Amino acid sequence: VAVGGEFLIPEGGVVDVEALAEDALASIGIAPPAIRTSPEAGGRLYVRVPTWVWVDGGWWHNYQATASAGRVTATVTARPVNAAWALGDGADVVCSGPGVAWQPGLPEDATDCAHTYTTSSAGRPGSTFQLSATVALEVTWTSNVGEGGTLSSISRSSSRAVEVGEIQAIGTGG
Secondary structure (H helix, E strand, C coil), rough: CCECCCCCEEEEEEEEEHHHHHEEEEEEECCCCCCCEEECCCCCCEECCEEEEEECCCCCCCEEEEEEEEEEEEEEEEEEEEEECCCCCCCEEEEECCCCCCCCCCCCCCCEEEEECCCCCCCCCHHHHEEEEEEEEEEEEEEEECEEEEEEEEEEEHHHHHHCECCCCCCCCC
């Protein structure tokens, strides 16, 4: 039964449905995003070679959680909307989605999530740059009593150290 925007449940007590949605959000349990690069960051990235970055497709999906109080339930859905990348050399890239996983034969402009390093990470602490991704997730909620709406967006971040080296080429004029 609705009373002044809150709901009385037969088991006793008043339920604030939006607060119940906040409880569901607190329990949602989203791991940090899985960062991928090409060339693979586990090896070495290179100066003047475009580096594609993306969030693993297995991570990029909607997340849901439900909280209950008596017969009243609220379900939240957190949907990833963009990824902000800090490349470690002072550059930033914001991608409207997870980015595109590199595959042989794709044109260089097939992704909006790429960066070309112009300096080596040699001389930096650990001889690496810190590559990080922060994914923003929009949060909506519904309930079994007809209430719903949006909650403040949330984010999840992860980072990894990447080594950026230089390669030398010599032209032979042949």
